[in-house]
Amino acid sequence: MRVGLFIPCYIDQFYPDVGLATLELLERYGCEVDFPRAQTCCGQPMANTGCTNDTRPLAERFLQIFEGYEYVVCPSGSCTAMVRVHYEEYFHGDARYEALRKRVFELSEFLVDVLQVSAVQGRFPYRVGMHQSCHGLRELRLGSSSEMVGPTFNKGRQLLQSLEGIEFVTLTRPDECCGFGGTFAVNEEAVSCMMGLDRLHDHEQAGTQVLTANDMSCLMHLQGLILRQKKSIKVMHLAQILAGREVPK
Amino acid sequence: MSATEITVDHPQRAKAFVHNDSRAHWHDQALWFVRVKRDRMAQSLPEWEQLRAKASQIKTHTISRLADYLEQFEREATKRGAVVHWAADAAEHNEIVLRLLREHGVKKVAKSKSMLTEECHLNPFLERHGIEVIDTDLGEWIVQLRHETPSHIVLPAIHIKKEEVGALFHERLGTDAGATDPKYLAEAARQKLREVFLSAEAGITGVNFAVAETGGIVVCTNEGNADLGTALPKLHIACLGLEKLIPRAADLGVFLRLLARSATGQPITSYSSHFHGPAPGGELHIVLVDNGRSNILGSDDYRRSLHCIRCGACMNTCPVYRRSGGHSYGATVPGPIGSILNPARDLQKYAKLPSACSLCASCTDVCPVKINLHEQLLTLRRDVARAGHLSRGKRFMMRSASFVFRRPRLYSALGKFGRWSLRWLPRFMIYGPWNPWGKQRDLPPPPRRSFRDEFRRRQA
Secondary structure (H helix, E strand, C coil): CEEEECCCHHHHHHCHHHHHHHHHHHHHCCCEEECCCCCCCCCHHHHHHCCHHHHHHHHHHHHHHHCCCCEEEECCHHHHHHHHHHCHHHHCCCHHHHHHHCCEEEHHHHHHHHCCCCCCCCECCCEEEEECCHHHHHHCCCECCCCCCCCCCEHHHHHHCCCECCEECCCCCCCCCCCCCCCHHHHCHHHHHHHHHHHHHHHHHHCCCEEEECCHHHHHHHHHHHHHHCCCCEEEEHHHHHCCCCCCC | CCCCCCCCCHHHHHHHHHHCHHHHHHHHHHHHHHHHHHHHHHHCCCCHHHHHHHHHHHHHHHHHCHHHHHHHHHHHHHHCCCEEEEECCHHHHHHHHHHHHHHCCCCEEEECCCHHHHHCCHHHHHHHCCCEEEECCHHHHHHHHCCCCCCCCCCCCCCCCHHHHHHHHHHHHCCCCCCCCHHHHHHHHHHHHHHHHHHCCEEEECCCEEECCCCEEEEEECCCHHHHHHHCCCEEEEEEEHHHEECCHHHHHHHHHHHHHHHCCCCCCCEEEEECCCCCCCEEEEEEECCCHHHHHCCCCCHHHHHCCCCCHHHHHCHHHHHHCHHHHCCCCCHHHHHHHHHHHCCCCCCCHHHCCCCCCHHHHHCCCCCCHHHHHHHHHHHHHHCCCCCHHHHHHHHHHHHHHCCHHHHHHHHHHHHHHHHHCCHHHHCCCCCCHHHCCCCCCCCCCCHHHHHHHHHC
């Protein structure tokens, strides 16, 4: 199957290995992957600031660039949610968009729901703390949220747990926001950083060695705090662990 | 809020709150504790999600024909001997209450918890007209004694520590100096409030639910203070926001089961007091208040915010509210729902509240009446920008970013330059007051090549 790889701008610029790991995983499971070079940013920062006029042309570009692919896969729940959920505002009733939105997937849900991957080969003998990125959790429902009552599930964890030697830590607050929130991180800098430090504290108490998530943006914020405070926790995107990357030194 | 603050500066107020690290953590944990209690209660009902859906449907139905239900309520309440008054706004509400009190020669009022009267600033209004009002809900009374406003709609004094309550009671009630035992302090308050209940000449209450079919009203309290405050005086004034209506008595079960579980993690409030007409020999006046609600009713984007039953669950779960405190919102109703209701009324004054949110959507998942809170907050940001309340700097940033993102080559070149700068510039040039990201966080270690460069090399 022909997959258009949708790489968020900050991953493109700051975390190329997350993109490469995603690419390798998709190829491992038999996808023919293309990276359309015209892509830049889905427009979420502008949309979340309320600047819909600045978002619209980016949404239109996105539709044009990706509509020819059988599937579009992205290693970010938040950017996927922007396209699948929030583009509605720009393309309400547009048949081209309706056709595309059903084919846009976050990486872990693509592996689990479309490719039906039930186990991933590999070894990862570490204590792993999973950060549940909010948009993936509560807009894409990649897992059950702690607020709701019903069966518990988590697609990312489902993939990770087949790795040999992996251990999951138990947090006191299983899915509280890390405080990144896009422009929120600078608009409300004080609260944002307190939220991030509180998350890290929870992971430290739980004995996390490697902190992972479906979204590198949350991890960029948490990594920023870790580096500044010289904490020992390492961050890795889910795709990097699944693709068999070493834990960074 | 100071007179010079045209727009409530949430980031600034939040920063001040966070600055006191131990207090901010104490506040966060106190509210998280309530959230956990709520989770336990919700999990104990396998039908929880069905209840939420049912409650949401009842509310959607009710507000879709609110005028009919309001008139039905008025007819039925009147049949039972109550007098129904209609107030278009806070000023009219306050005038009606004052007139009623004056007609009855009332000088002292016992008031149970009512966020509507807080919204209308009833207390200062009555005090200016020589009427003494005593808030009989313990939390509200503490706040009143401190000349403050509530910082939470269910837990009005959640921002105050027991040591501070001890000091306040020592000064105002003569309790032992240094006393912090909640039981001792609550008992002292109880004795003092008993005097109020015995001497008040009128009782004012809020209303949690008004039933159109029966003309009855329901007031939920944990302290029984609504009953005590209305038992002795001849005059009971109940202040009721338009959105509190439900069609039938049978619907009450759905909401009573959701309300206390969501609010405090109790199966039900200690007292759910039903009033059907006045007590024998007394008078019951019900003041129906609009105060901006019908404008919200007219808006497709924000109509669902009128589902709100004021349980406060969105505040308890909000990671920003817990770390910035209720007063940082500068409004009677703070937190996620307040960040919708207040800007919907006064966009300029509350322009920053929709952005006091990381869009984590926990509020949407916790809300017992399924208000799409985080989506409405996002829509409000659009309205704020359209109305021109976004700073010039932010508008410029977003316009520039959009310009760059429409040009892949420019985007790539700027990205390369940015990463190069991060690698070669000395730290002091990267980190400074111009970089709010870097105040407490490092920027990511810059890679030599972007993903698109790596991809091209791989293809070659």
